[in-house]
Amino acid sequence: MLSEKLEQLQAIFAEMGQALIAYSGGVDSTLVAKVAYDVLGDRALAVTAVSPSLLPEELEDAKIQAATIGISHQVVKTEEMANPNYTANPVNRCYFCKSELHDTLKPLAQKLGYPYVVDGVNADDLQDYRPGIQAAKERGARSPLAEVSITKMEVRQLSQQLGLPWWDKPAQPCLSSRFPYGEEITIAKLQRVGRAEIYLRQLGWQNLRVRSEVDTARIELPPEKITEFVVNTNLPEVVSKFQELGFLYVTLDLEGYRSGKLNRVLQVQ
CATH class of the missing domain: 3.40.50.620 (HUPs)
Structure with missing residues (x-):
C-alpha cells in the first residue's frame, strides 16, 4: 500500500x-x-x-x-x-x-x-x-x-x-546525459543543448530530449507526438534556431524518446 x-x-x-x-x-x-x-x-x-x-x-x-x-x-x-x-x-x-x-x-x-x-x-x-x-x-x-x-x-x-503541483513534471536529468559516452563535455556544448531544449519547451513540447553528437542535434519526443510535431511545427524555423545555437545538422529520432537511451551502447560492448 x-x-x-x-x-x-x-x-x-x-x-x-x-x-x-x-x-x-x-x-x-x-x-x-x-x-x-x-x-x-x-x-x-x-x-x-x-x-x-x-x-x-x-x-x-x-x-x-x-x-x-x-x-x-x-x-x-x-x-x-x-x-x-x-x-x-x-x-x-x-x-x-x-x-x-x-x-x-x-x-x-x-x-x-x-x-x-x-x-x-x-x-x-x-x-x-x-x-x-x-x-x-x-x-x-x-x-x-x-x-x-x-x-x-x-x-x-x-x-x-500531498498536493505538490509539479507531480507530473517531466524528468530533467543533468545536461551531460545528452552526449554519447566518449565525447568531451564543454560548457559551450552544455549551454547549446540546454538552450535548444528550452526553445522547444517554449513551443509547447515538454517531455523531450535534445541529444547532441558533435555538431548534430537529435530531437527525441514521445513516439505518439512525432507526427504532431512534424505536421504542426515550423520545421525550417526550428532548424534555423538550432543553427543559431551552433548546431550544423538537426534531426528527429523516429523511435522517440526513451530514458537512458545512450546506455544502449553499454549492452553491446
Whole structure:
C-alpha cells in the first residue's frame, strides 16, 4: 500500500532527527524535501548544487518549489567541470559528478550539524546503470525512496496526493546525459543543448530530449507526438534556431524518446 510506504518514509526522517537533502528540484528530490519538511520542519535543509550542467531555469524552479513547501533552501557550487575524468565523458561519468556533489554536501552537513545527507534516488533507479549511486553510497548518503521501494510512478502518485503541483513534471536529468559516452563535455556544448531544449519547451513540447553528437542535434519526443510535431511545427524555423545555437545538422529520432537511451551502447560492448 502506498500509504504504508509514506508512513515508512516519514518514520525514516523521524528517526534521523535532522537531514540535509540533495535537492535538484526534480520530482524525486522534491518529494523527499516535502516529506522531510513535514516531519522535521526547520531541522530539514534542501541544498541545490549549481554547475554548468544545470539550467538557470531549473534552479529557479527549485527555488520556487522549496519556497512553496516551506523548507529552508541553500545553493552551493560544484566543480565537476574542472575534473578531466568528468569532462572526458567516460561511461562512469556520473560517478565523478556525484562524487563532487557529495564531497561538497557532506562537509556542509557536518559543519551545519546535520547527521544525514539524503538524495532522491528511487527504486527504479536501482534497475538502471547509475554509477553515481555508488559514489553517493561511498560517502554515506541515504536514499529513503529506494529504502522503502518507492518507484517513479509512486513518487508521482505520492506527490499528487500531498498536493505538490509539479507531480507530473517531466524528468530533467543533468545536461551531460545528452552526449554519447566518449565525447568531451564543454560548457559551450552544455549551454547549446540546454538552450535548444528550452526553445522547444517554449513551443509547447515538454517531455523531450535534445541529444547532441558533435555538431548534430537529435530531437527525441514521445513516439505518439512525432507526427504532431512534424505536421504542426515550423520545421525550417526550428532548424534555423538550432543553427543559431551552433548546431550544423538537426534531426528527429523516429523511435522517440526513451530514458537512458545512450546506455544502449553499454549492452553491446
